[in-house]
Amino acid sequence: MRVAFVSNVVYPFVTGGAEKRIHEIGTRLANKGHDVTIYGRHFWDGPRETTHEGMTLRAVAPEADLYAEDRRSITEAIDFAARALPQLRRHLRRDEHDIVVASVFPYFPVLATKLAGLRTDTPLVTTWHEVWGDYWEEYLGHLSPFGKLTERITAHTPQHPIVISSITADRLAAIRPARETIEIVPNGINVEQVRNAPLPEQGYDILFAGRLIEHKNVDVLLDAFDQITSTHDATLGIVGDGPERERLEAKRKSLTHADRVEFLGFLDDYEGVLGHMRAADVFASPSTREGFGITFVEAMAADCTVIAADHPDSAADEVIDDAGLLVDPTVESMTETLDDALHGERPPTKPVERAQRYDWDTVADQAETVYQRAIDGTW
CATH class of the missing domain: 3.40.50.2000 (Glycogen Phosphorylase B;)
Incomplete structure (x- = not known):
């Protein structure tokens, strides 16, 4: 051919x-x-x-x-x-x-x-x-x-x-x-590359990775994280850059536990992003527009509990199926599911198993x- x-x-x-x-x-x-x-x-x-x-x-x-x-x-x-x-x-x-x-x-x-x-x-x-x-x-x-x-x-x-x-x-x-x-x-994705990515010196319990634009709804994640900090000693890492970054960083200052949230910016080293996924327990992205959502697959390969928005403009439900958790793109729904995930709730299908098909x-x-x-x- x-x-x-x-x-x-x-x-x-x-x-x-x-x-x-x-x-x-x-x-x-x-x-x-x-x-x-x-x-x-x-x-x-x-x-x-x-x-x-x-x-x-x-x-x-x-x-x-x-x-x-x-x-x-x-x-x-x-x-x-x-x-x-x-x-x-x-x-x-x-x-x-x-x-x-x-x-x-x-x-x-x-x-x-x-x-x-x-x-x-x-x-x-x-x-x-x-x-x-x-x-x-x-x-x-x-x-x-x-x-x-x-x-x-x-x-x-x-x-x-x-x-x-x-x-x-x-x-x-x-x-x-x-x-x-x-x-x-x-x-x-290269599943083996994800599984072998070097771990970072400092990891986070919850991770977001993506471009900081409006439909990613990172502000929803920030508000939901603020709600669960009273019962969970958790940290949140946000990987990525974009036009919403300045506004989101200003919003962080208003959080109850702003010191538990860190904006890492854009990481040039792809394996650095994968390493942060490996270190995290939960990958959360309430994005309402995803033609595919490759970060969901990478996070599943890293054995994260993936939380994604269930929305007609997103392919997240198709990509993760029952190997992740779907939420409404609201603070209330994200808060409840984050709480469950940090208490150890896992999806029916093993995330790594689902990732293999990609x-x-x-x-x-x-x-x-x-x-x-x-x-x-x-x-």
Whole structure:
């Protein structure tokens, strides 16, 4: 199988969930003898075309800033798509790849990949991490119609779509014509890496890890933690950064036991985050918007009791199933469940057992099967 991935960013030179997924699946396919090429921006040192962990990296555009203020840059996405199109077209018309897999966000590279593949038999597979829909209004404000239209056009482009969760599958099905079957291939983790991550010098009884933005509802967690400190000598660690950090740190000062809460900021060392999960008894995140929720899987692999919000905009219930505890995203519900968890309540299914189904080896096998079906025309 000759697989081409299209992604403006390439892991590990840029770190993020979508590019890490490509890296983990791609390296495992390469180890099995498949030919893997990644088309991206030139974020690595050295020549425009090089090899990395068994894969060919092919730069079709120079390095560029990905963000304009706090949002992904639209001009960067358009620029990458425009630069990638002629080079993709050349290689596809030479019949160098059996399949092309394009990450959906930021959309324009999918459209460029489809145009590049016209008059070829190379199937286009897309990976949808989220479908934003009305969330565009919060993200782009008065420009939200542009975001919604671009998402809808991308959804209507002929493709073989992969999603990472059922909630994303349902949202995608709602905005696209019923053509190809939508396949679910989840995100993954390296379970062994989690289990062997070094423990920190100082751990916390309860941990949150994630971007500090409004829908993560960290303020709910802070209020709930304050409620249980009268009966539990517990500590809370908050890993992450974001626009809500200043407000949340100000809120901490009003807590009864503010000295038991520590904001650790963004940790550059991924294994440092995993180590904190291993040290914690409880991982709590009342986030109401999760297209998947990889931190839930990492925390389960670390054998934490995971507490997540039960919300229609979150895939948490699907990801943790009965290997964690679901709550309403309210202070009252979080307080009650935190109290139970600190008293030793555990979910019916062992968290580590649940996490195994998301190990990258398992996920890569699923992806390989789906890719082959697209090539064979049996999708």
